[in-house]
Amino acid sequence: MQNNTKKSTYSWALYDWANSAYATTVMAGFFPIFFKSYYSVGVDATVSTAELGFANSLSSFVVVLIAPLLGAVADAGSLKKRFLFLFAFLGILMSASLSLVEQGNWQMAAFIYTLGNIGFMGSNIFYDGLLPSVSDDKNVDYVSGLGFALGYLGGGLLFALNVFMVQEPSFFGFADKALAIKASFISVAVWWALFSLPLLLFVEEKKADKNTNNILLVEGYLRLKKTFQRVTSLKGLFLFLVAYWLYIDGVDTIIRMAVDYGMALGFDSKNLIMALLIVQFVGFPATLIVAKLADIWNTKKVIYLCISVYIFIIIFASMMQDVYEFYILALLISLVQGGIQALSRSYYAKMIPQQYAAEFFGFYDLLGKFAVILGPLLVGVVALFSHNSRLAIASVSILFILGALLLFFVDEEKVSKEVREALE
Structure with a gap:
């Protein structure tokens, strides 16, 4: 029985x-x-950009390595909430x-931040795994969207x-401002x-059969291998x-590295933060408008x-000089x-049979949630060797260009037919 x-x-x-x-x-x-x-006071701006990029990549890479194991534990049913709160506790604590990190101690700051990211991303695996416990086939889209909407709102309000x-510390x-920012980190933990x-107290999960957890831990990797073989055999998909x-990966890299880039250009942090608020509150209605445009036009074309x-955002960012241009950048990103x-x-959902949705979306989510490895690493390496923050952010355009080129060869109807025939 579902706890719906x-x-x-x-x-x-x-x-x-x-x-x-935490995300905002x-x-x-x-x-x-x-x-x-x-934390990196006195360190060259391009070097600190590289350090932040490596920290983001490392945390994502660690979660990628343990994701199949975590997914298997989630499938064990009765352990999902326990592990969600284990990772949440790690993120909250970090x-x-x-x-507590003192000025100039960037190594400790990067270490704690990496662990915090692991806690954040790891807990989300189990959070997603609990969705079937609070929804059914009729309302799963609504419930999933509800979480997304509340995330935008809640994160935006505390931010x-x-x-x-930070703007009015004396109040x-x-x-x-330094103490205000440190207090903000504590407020995130409390929030x-x-x-x-409520999730801990009021969400119940289906109990797994006894003595199955160890088997499921092994089967997690076996299922991932089977799904990978099936997906790779379907060339279009x-x-x-x-x-x-x-x-x-390019999208997520822009999310995580935009503020650091603005700092590298010498923009005042007050303006950077205000620009982020634009992204947070304009983003949600803009998403609905873009989705409506896809209904009117064509999903692939809107992608x-x-x-x-x-790509225009990256070109614009690599050439901008004034802080008002960062506001324009934020508005474009939010759209x-x-x-x-x-x-x-939704484009992916159109290409896979409904009866295989869980299996194929599990693989899709693995790619989507843990894509932030290559982009920050690319930014970090380019920044480190070129000592040029503009060139570092421009390098992200490679990810969008390559993605667009590959997408050109994807025919939704042909792929859907290929998948359907292969699985019948």
Whole structure:
């Protein structure tokens, strides 16, 4: 029996509200700024960009390595909540611990940030795994979307409060902005912990059969191998997945490295943070508009439109001189960020049979959630060797161009037919 009640549904969705605070305030917002101006004080701007890029890549790579194991544990049923809160606790603890790192100690800051990212991404695996426990075939899209919407709203609200704290530190009793930012890291930990409680208390999960967990741990890797073999045998589908992995890596790299790039250009952190707020609150309605455009026009064409906008964004970013241009950049990103993610998912769904959706989306999610390896690594390497932040951010365009080229050879109808025939 599924625990499909309004209480469990909203309790589940509130976890997205809870942990999105880490994604906005820490990952996208204050940590890149604080890492460059406080933790890495005295370090060359391009070197600190490389350090941040490597930290993002390392955390993603670790989760990629353990993802099949984590997915198998999630399939064990009765362990999903336990492991969700184990990883959530890691993320919460690391967020609060950032407030203890002293100025100039970039090594410790990068280490704690890497662990925090692992906690954030790892907990999301089990969070996704609990979706069937709070939904059914009729409302799964709504419930999934509810979590997404609450994540935008919750993360944005706390981020807005944190921005106010940093802009007006004396109003909150802080001696300077540095203390306000450290307090913001603690507020994320408190927010994340507090709004995780409904899931802990009111979401139940199906109990697994006894003595099956060890078997499932082994079978997790075997299932991943089987799915990989099946996907790679379907050339059209595999081509789309590679294209998706490339351009979505570019999208996620822009999300994580945009503020660091603005700092490298010498822009004031106040303006960078305000620009991020634009992305947060414009992004959600813009996503709905882009989705509507796909209904009117064509999904693949709108994905191409989004990729084209991103390539323009990167070219524009590599040449911008004034801080007002960063606001334009943020507005452009907010118009396509959610849209390209949503349409890629729906485009993929059109190509796979419904009865295989769980298996194939598991592989899709693995690529999507842990794509942020190549992009930050590319930015970090280019920044380190060229000592040119503009060239480093421009290098991300390679991911979008390659993804667009591969996507050109994907024919939705032919792929759908190929998949259907192969699986019959």
